[in-house]
Amino acid sequence: MSVRVKLALTIFATGVVTALLVIATVLYAFQRFEREMTFQRATSFLMRITSTYDDVLELRRRRPDEFQAWLRSLVLYEPDTQLYLLDREGLVLASTGKVRLAPGFKVALGPVLAAMQSAKQDPGRTSFVMGDDPERMDADAVVAAEPLRGAAGGDTAGYLYLVAHRDSGAGSRWEALRSTFALPSLALIAGIVAVTTLLAAMVIASVTRPLQRLTEAVATLSKRGLEEGSASTTQTLLPQPTRDEFGQLTSAFEMMLATLRRQWSALRRLDHFRREGVSNLSHDLRSPLTATAACLETLDARWAGDASHAEDRRLVEVALRNTRNAARLVQSLGDLAKLDEPEFRLHRVDVDVGELLDDIGIRFAEPAGRKQIAVRVLPPDGAARPPYASLDIELFERAIANLIDNAMKFCAPGSHIELSARSKSAQVDVCVADDGPGIAEADLPFLFDRFFQSRQNVAPATGEGGKGLGLAIVKRIVELHGGEVTVDGAPEHGTRITLTLPAAPR
Amino acid sequence: MPPGVPPSILVAEDQTDIRDLLVMNLQAAGYSVRAVGDGVAALASQNEIASDLLILDLMMPGMDGLEVCKALRARGRSAPILMLTAKSTELDRVLGLELGADDYLTKPFSLAELLARVKALLRRADLLRAANAGAQVQTQAIRNGDLEILPAKRQVRYRAHAIDFTALEFDLLLHFASHPGHVFSRAQLLNAVWGYTHDGYEHTVTTHINRLRAKLEGDPMRPELILTVRGAGYKMREAPR
Numbered sequence: 247m248s249v250r251v252k253l254a255l256t257i258f259a260t261g262v263v264t265a266l267l268v269i270a271t272v273l274y275a276f277q278r279f280e281r282e283m284t285f286q287r288a289t290s291f292l293m294r295i296t297s298t299y300d301d302v303l304e305l306r307r308r309r310p311d312e313f314q315a316w317l318r319s320l321v322l323y324e325p326d327t328q329l330y331l332l333d334r335e336g337l338v339l340a341s342t343g344k345v346r347l348a349p350g351f352k353v354a355l356g357p358v359l360a361a362m363q364s365a366k367q368d369p370g371r372t373s374f375v376m377g378d379d380p381e382r383m384d385a386d387a388v389v390a391a392e393p394l395r396g397a398a399g400g401d402t403a404g405y406l407y408l409v410a411h412r413d414s415g416a417g418s419r420w421e422a423l424r425s426t427f428a429l430p431s432l433a434l435i436a437g438i439v440a441v442t443t444l445l446a447a448m449v450i451a452s453v454t455r456p457l458q459r460l461t462e463a464v465a466t467l468s469k470r471g472l473e474e475g476s477a478s479t480t481q482t483l484l485p486q487p488t489r490d491e492f493g494q495l496t497s498a499f500e501m502m503l504a505t506l507r508r509q510w511s512a513l514r515r516l517d518h519f520r521r522e523g524v525s526n527l528s529h530d531l532r533s534p535l536t537a538t539a540a541c542l543e544t545l546d547a548r549w550a551g552d553a554s555h556a557e558d559r560r561l562v563e564v565a566l567r568n569t570r571n572a573a574r575l576v577q578s579l580g581d582l583a584k585l586d587e588p589e590f591r592l593h594r595v596d597v598d599v600g601e602l603l604d605d606i607g608i609r610f611a612e613p614a615g616r617k618q619i620a621v622r623v624l625p626p627d628g629a630a631r632p633p634y635a636s637l638d639i640e641l642f643e644r645a646i647a648n649l650i651d652n653a654m655k656f657c658a659p660g661s662h663i664e665l666s667a668r669s670k671s672a673q674v675d676v677c678v679a680d681d682g683p684g685i686a687e688a689d690l691p692f693l694f695d696r697f698f699q700s701r702q703n704v705a706p707a708t709g710e711g712g713k714g715l716g717l718a719i720v721k722r723i724v725e726l727h728g729g730e731v732t733v734d735g736a737p738e739h740g741t742r743i744t745l746t747l748p749a750a751p752r
Numbered sequence: 753m754p755p756g757v758p759p760s761i762l763v764a765e766d767q768t769d770i771r772d773l774l775v776m777n778l779q780a781a782g783y784s785v786r787a788v789g790d791g792v793a794a795l796a797s798q799n800e801i802a803s804d805l806l807i808l809d810l811m812m813p814g815m816d817g818l819e820v821c822k823a824l825r826a827r828g829r830s831a832p833i834l835m836l837t838a839k840s841t842e843l844d845r846v847l848g849l850e851l852g853a854d855d856y857l858t859k860p861f862s863l864a865e866l867l868a869r870v871k872a873l874l875r876r877a878d879l880l881r882a883a884n885a886g887a888q889v890q891t892q893a894i895r896n897g898d899l900e901i902l903p904a905k906r907q908v909r910y911r912a913h914a915i916d917f918t919a920l921e922f923d924l925l926l927h928f929a930s931h932p933g934h935v936f937s938r939a940q941l942l943n944a945v946w947g948y949t950h951d952g953y954e955h956t957v958t959t960h961i962n963r964l965r966a967k968l969e970g971d972p973m974r975p976e977l978i979l980t981v982r983g984a985g986y987k988m989r990e991a992p993r
Contacts, residue, residue, distance in 0.1 A: 532838040533767050536860040540773040543863040547780075573860040595962050596973055601980055605958045608938050626982060634973055639959050750973070 249457075250450050257446040261439035269435070278374075284388045284410045285374030288327070292392035292406050295320060302394050303404050306331060306340060318342045330380065330407040332391075338380060339404065345381045353378050353407055358391045379409045456492040459485040460499065467503070472510045521583045528580025535573040542566040578715040582696070585641075585722045592638040592726055596750040599633040599642075599667040599674055600626050606646050607665055614650075618659035621650065624666035633667040633674040634750040637727065645723040648716040649678040649743055657682035673729075674749050679742040684735045693733055694721040720745075759874050762803040763787040764794035764820065765836065766812045774807065777863050778870070791815025795823055803831055805874055807866075808853075810837035821853050830880075830919075832873040836861070854919055872946065876923070896932045897991025899968075899977065901925065915967050920945065924960050928978060933990035935981045961986055 299305060306313040313331075321327045321342050331340040336353040354377070361375040377389030388410045393402040463484045484500060487493040546562045549555035584590060600623075607623035614621045626632060646665070653663050661682050668675045685693060696718040724731050724745050735741035761783045765771040771787050778785045786803065788794050791812045797803075806824070808817035815823075817835055824833070835856040854876075855869055894901040900909040906922055908915050917925060923945050928936075936944070938957045965972040979987055 529838050532859040533770060537767065537769040537773060539860055540770065540777070540863050544773060544777055547777075547863075570860075570862075577858075577860070595959075595966075597958065597962055598973075598980065600982075601961075602958050605938055639962070 250447075250454055253450045253454075254443060254447045257450075258439065258443045261442050265435045265439055269431075281374045281376075281388045285390055288388065288390035288408045288410050289392070291324060291327075292390055292408055295406060296392050296394065302331065302406060313340055314342070326410055328379075328381065328409045330409070331394075332405040332407050334402060334404055336405070341380070343381050347380055351380060353380055355391065355405065355407075358389050358407075362391065377409075381409070453490075453492075456485045456488055456490075456496065460492065460496055464499065472507055521586055524579050524583040528576045528583065531576045532573070532580075535569060535576060539566060539569045539573060542569060575715070578719060582715055582719055582722060585719065585726065590726070592641065594636045594638055596634055596636050597639060599635050599637070599676055599747075602637070602639065602642065603646070603665045603667055603676070606643055606650070610647070610650050610654075610663075614654055614663065617654060617657075619654055619657050619661050619663060621663045621665070624664055627668055631669050633669040633676075635674045635727075635747045636750040637747070638723075641723045641726070645720040645745065646676070646678060648720050652716055653678060653680040653682060653741065656680075669749060672749050674747045676745040676747065677742055678745075679740060681740040684737045684739050685733065685741050686737055690733055690735070693717055694731060758782050758784045759804040760784045760786070760801065761870065762794060762797055762806045764789075764791060764806065764812060764817070765809040766790055767809070770809075773863070774866070777867065781867055781870075783870070791817065791820045794820050798824060798827075798829065802829060804877065805831055805870060806833045807870070808833060808835055810835055810856075817853075830877075832877050832919075834866075834869055834873060876946075880923075894926070894929050896929050896988065897977075899929060899991075901929050910968055917964075917967065921960055921963055921967075925964055928986070928988035932988045935984050935987040937985040940985065957986075 295302070305316070309316075317329055317331065317340055321329050327342075329342045330338050330353065332353055332355070333339055336355045338347055338351045338353065341347065358375045358377050374388050375390075376386060379387040379389070390408045390410075392406045392408075394404045394406060395402060484496055485492075487496045487500075542562050542565050546559060546566060549559045549562070552559075603623045607621050610621045650663060650665075653661075657663065657680050661680060663678065663680045666677045666679075668677075694717045696715060720743075721731050724747070727747050729745055729747035732744045732746070733741065734744070761778055763771055763774045763778070763785060765774065765787070766789050768789070771789065775785045775787045786797060788797055789812075791808075792814045794806070794808065794812075795815065798806075806820075808820055810817040817837075821833055821835070824831070832854040835853040836859060837856055838859045854873055857866055857869065894903065898911045901907070902909075903926060908917060908922065908925065924941065927941070927945050941957050961978060962972065964978055965975050968977050969975045977989055979989055981987055
C-alpha cells in the first residue's frame with residue numbers, strides 16, 4: 247500500500263471518527279439542554295404554584311378529598327409532569343400519578359436539595375437534577391422541588407416535588423432523532439467527510455510529489471550507475487530542494503550521491519593506477535625476459551651435442567623453462583590488465599564459430615598429439631543455421647586456446663578433448679569438453695577467479711606458469727562478448743566448459 | 753639475390769642486449785646482419801643497401817617501427833618486415849599488418865620461433881620474386897569469373913572495382929585463384945601461403961579468409977566466391993566458362 251493511499255485512508259478514518267464524535271457530543275449537549283430547560287420550566291412552575299397558593303399543606307389539610315383533583319388540575323397543561331406533595335422527610339402525602347404508591351413511600355430528597363442549594367449560590371450554572379421518580383423507581387427523570395412553608399411561615403413544612411418524566415422511551419426518541427437528524431445531517435456529514443478526504447488527497451498528492459520525483463530520480467540514477475551520471479545531469483534529475491522535509495531528503499540524497507561519487511572516483515582512480523601499474527610492469531618486464539630467454543636459448547644451442555657441457559645444458563634448460571613461465575605470467579597479467587580497461591574495445595567480426603574451432607583444432611592437434619591427447623572438433627549438428635557469432639577472433643581463439651591448454655595440462659595420455667559449436671536460438675554454445683580427471687565440486691565456483699588453482703591441480707613450482715590467470719582471461723573475454731561461462735564436471739567424469747555467446751544478428 | 757650470397761637482414765632494436773642476441777643468432781644461422789638502434793638509422797641504412805628482410809622493434813626512440821614500415825612501403829620497398837612488439841594489444845598487431853609489416857612477434861618470443869619466421873618470410877619473398885620473374889615471361893592475368901588478378905602488379909579487380917589487399921591477403925587470394933575449385937585444408941593453406949605452421953595465439957587462416965570475404969563478398973556470411981567445405985577446408989568457386 248503506498249504512502250498516499252495510507253495517508254488518504256487515515257484521513258478518511260479520522261474524518262469518520264470525528265464526525266461520529268461530533269454527533270455524539272451534539273446529542274449529549276442536546277440532552278443536557280433539554281433537561282436543563284425541563285428543570286427550569288419545572289422550577290418556575292413550582293414557584294408559580296407556591297407564590298399563587300400560600301399554603302398548599304393547609305389546602306390539603308382543609309380539603310383532603312378534593313386535594314388530589316386540585317393537584318391534577320394544576321398539571322393539566324403540563325404534560326409529562328407529575329406533582330407530589332411531600333412532607334419534610336420526603337414522605338409522599340399526595341400525588342397526581344395514577345399509580346398507587348405504597349403507604350409511607352419516601353422520596354430521596356438529598357440530591358435535589360443539594361442542587362437547589364448550588365443553584366442559589368451560582369445562578370449561572372446548569373443545575374438540573376436527575377432524581378427519584380416514585381412511579382418508576384429509577385433515578386432517571388428530571389426532578390424539581392420547592393419547599394413549602396407553613397401558614398405561620400418559618401421552617402420548611404414540606405415540599406412540592408415535580409417529576410418531569412418522559413413517557414416517550416429511549417427507542418422512540420432515537421427514532422425521532424433519526425427521522426429529524428438522519429437523512430439530511432448524515433448526508434451532510436458524509437459529504438463533508440468526502441470533500442475533506444478529497445482535499446486531503448489533493449494536498450497529499452501535491453506534498454508527496456517531490457517524494458515521487460526524488461524516487462524517480464533515484465531509480466534513474468540506479469539504472470544508469472554512477473559512471474554515466476555526471477554531476478550536472480544529477481542536478482537536473484533531482485527535484486529542486488524545497489524548504490520542507492522532502493527538501494531535506496533531497497539534499498541528503500544529493501550529499502550521499504556526492505560522497506558516493508567521490509569514493510567511486512577515488513576507487514576508479516586507484517583501480518586505474520593498479521591496472522596501469524600492472525600493465526607497465528608487464529611491459530617493462532618483457533624486454534629483460536626476452537633478453538634473458540634469448541641468452542639462454544643461445545647458450546643452449548651452442549652447447550647442443552657437446553657432451554662436456556651436458557650438465558650446463560641441463561641448468562640452462564631449467565633457467566629457460568622458468569624464464570618462459572615468468573614471461574607467460576607477465577604476459578597474462580598485462581593482457582588481463584588490458585582487457586580490464588574500460589576503454590578496451592573488441593574488434594568484432596561475424597564469423598562461423600565452427601570454422602574457427604576447426605582452425606584451433608588443427609593448431610592444437612600437433613602439440614596435443616605429442617602428449618597423446620586427441621583433440622577433435624565435432625562436426626556441425628546439421629542445424630538450419632550455422633553457429634555464426636560476432637566475435638573478436640583473436641580474443642575468442644585466445645579463450646578457446648586457454649581452455650584447451652588447461653585441459654591438456656590435467657588430462658592423462660589417451661584422453662580426448664572435444665570442441666563443438668552449436669547454434670541455439672539467439673545464442674551460440676561453444677563447448678570444450680575433456681574426459682580427464684574433472685574438477686572437484688568445491689572448486690567449481692572459484693574456477694574462473696584470478697590466481698585460483700584447484701588443489702588437485704597444483705603443479706610443481708617449475709611447472710608451466712601463468713595458468714592461474716588462464717581461466718580468468720577466458721571469463722573476461724566471454725564477458726566482453728556479452729556471454730557467460732559455465733562449467734559442468736565432477737571428479738572422474740571429465741570437465742565440460744561452455745561459453746554461451748550471443749549469436750550474430752542476421 | 754644471387755645464389756650463394758647469404759640473405760641480408762637489418763635489425764632495428766633500441767635494446768642493446770636483445771639487438772646483440774638477435775645479431776649473434778641470425779649470423780649463426782648464416783645471414784648477413786646489420787644492426788641499428790633506432791628508426792631513423794634503420795631508414796637511412798636502407799638508402800645505401802636494401803636489405804632482404806627487416807626486423808623492426810615497434811617501440812623505438814625517434815622513429816618507431818610503424819613509421820619506418822610506412823616510409824619504406826611508400827618508397828616501394830617490398831622487402832618483408834618482421835615487427836617485434838612488447839605490446840600484445842590487438843590494435844598494434846592489426847596496425848602492424850595493415851601498414852605493411854608482413855609478420856610480427858610479441859615479446860617475449862623464442863629465438864627458435866623468430867628464426868622460423870625469418871626463414872619463412874625469406875622463402876615467401878623468394879617465391880614471389882620467382883613468380884614475378886616468371887610473370888615477365890607470361891604477364892598473363894589470372895581470371896576467374898569477375899575476379900581478375902595481375903600477379904606482376906599485385907593488383908586485384910573484382911566486378912570491375914580495384915580492391916587493395918595486404919601482402920598476405922593477396923598471396924592467399926592468388927593461391928585460391930591459381931587453383932579454382934580446388935579444396936585446401938587449413939594446414940595446406942598455412943604451408944603454402946604462410947610458409948610455416950603458426951604456433952601461439954595468432955589467428956590466421958580464418959581471419960584472413962574472413963578479411964578476403966569482407967572485401968570481396970556482398971554478404972560475408974553467405975559467401976559466393978570463397979566457400980567453406982565443411983570438415984575439409986576452403987575453395988574458390990570455379991566460374992563457369
